[in-house]
Amino acid sequence: MDSTEEKIKRIQAGEAHLFSDIIRLYQHRIYLYCYRLLNNREEAEDAVQDVLIKAYQNIGKYKPQAFTSWLYKIAYHHCLNQLRRQKFQSQIRKLLRQEVTAKSAEQVVENRLFSGPVAAALEKLKVEERNLLILRIFEDKSFAEIGEILGVSTEAARKRYERTRVKLKIVMERKEEQLWARVN
Numbered sequence: 001m002d003s004t005e006e007k008i009k010r011i012q013a014g015e016a017h018l019f020s021d022i023i024r025l026y027q028h029r030i031y032l033y034c035y036r037l038l039n040n041r042e043e044a045e046d047a048v049q050d051v052l053i054k055a056y057q058n059i060g061k062y063k064p065q066a067f068t069s070w071l072y073k074i075a076y077h078h079c080l081n082q083l084r085r086q087k088f089q090s091q092i093r094k095l096l097r098q099e100v101t102a103k104s105a106e107q108v109v110e111n112r113l114f115s116g117p118v119a120a121a122l123e124k125l126k127v128e129e130r131n132l133l134i135l136r137i138f139e140d141k142s143f144a145e146i147g148e149i150l151g152v153s154t155e156a157a158r159k160r161y162e163r164t165r166v167k168l169k170i171v172m173e174r175k176e177e178q179l180w181a182r183v184n
Contacts, residue, residue, distance in 0.1 A: 004022065004025065004067050004068075005064050005067060007021055007022060008022070008059065008062060008064070008067060009064075011059055012059060012060055012062070019056055019059070022052075022055075023052055026052075026068075026071055027048060027052065029139075030047075030048050030051055030052070030071065030072075030075050031044055031045065031048045032138070032139075033072065033075055033134065033135075033138075033139055034047040034048055034051070034075055034078075034079055036134045036138055037076075037079040037080075037083070037127070037130065037131060037134060038079055038082060038083065043082065047075070047078055047079055047082060048075075050078055051071070051074050051075045051078050054074050054078065055070075055071055055074055058074075065148075066145065066148060068145070069145045069148035069149050070148075072135070072139075072141070072145075072149045073148065073149045073150075073151070076131060076149055076150070080127060080128075080131075083127050121168055121171040121172040121175055122168075124171045125164065125167065125168065125171075128150075128160075129160075129164040129167065129168075131150075132146065132150075132157075132160055132161050132164050133161075133164060133165075133168070135149065136161055143155075143157045143158045143161070144157075146161070
C-alpha cells in the first residue's frame with residue numbers, strides 16, 4: 001500500500017480519485033479534533049467537510065513534509081475562524097437584545113460529564129490555549145507537530161503548552177478554593 005506522501009504525489013499528478021483514501025484515513029481524526037475545538041457535533045461535521053475540501057483544493061501547493069500537520073493546520077485555522085464568527089454573532093445578538101438560543105441536548109450532557117471546576121477552568125482559557133491542550137493531550141501530537149500546526153518553533157510550542165498547563169492548574173485551584181469556601 002502507498003504511503004500518504006506517495007498518494008499525495010499521485011493526486012498532484014492527476015489521480016484525484018486517490019483523495020478518497022486520504023479522506024478515509026483522516027476524516028475521523030479531523031472530526032474529533034474539530035469537535036473538541038468547536039464543542040458541537042454538527043459544526044464539527046461541517047468543519048471536517050470544509051477542511052477536506054480546502055485540503056483538496058490546495059493539494060497542489062502542498063510540499064512534501066508532514067501531511068498530518070498540514071491538515072491539522074488547515075483544520076485549526078478553519079475552526080478558529082468559525083469560533084470568531086460565532087463570537088461576533090453572539091455579540092450582535094446581545095446588541096440587538098435577541099434571545100440567546102438554548103443549549104443543545106448534547107451540550108447539556110457534555111456539561112454534566114465535566115466537573116464544574118474543569119469546565120469552568122477550560123472556559124477561562126483562550127481558544128489558542130485550549131487548542132494546545134487538545135493537540136497535546138487528545139491528539140497526542142509532539143511539540144514539533146504542534147509547532148508546525150501553529151507556525152511556531154518546537155521550543156515555542158513547548159513553552160506555550162507549559163504556560164497553558166500552569167494557567168489551567170491555577171484556574172482550577174482557584175475554582176476549587178471558591179467551591180470549598182462556599183461549602184464551609
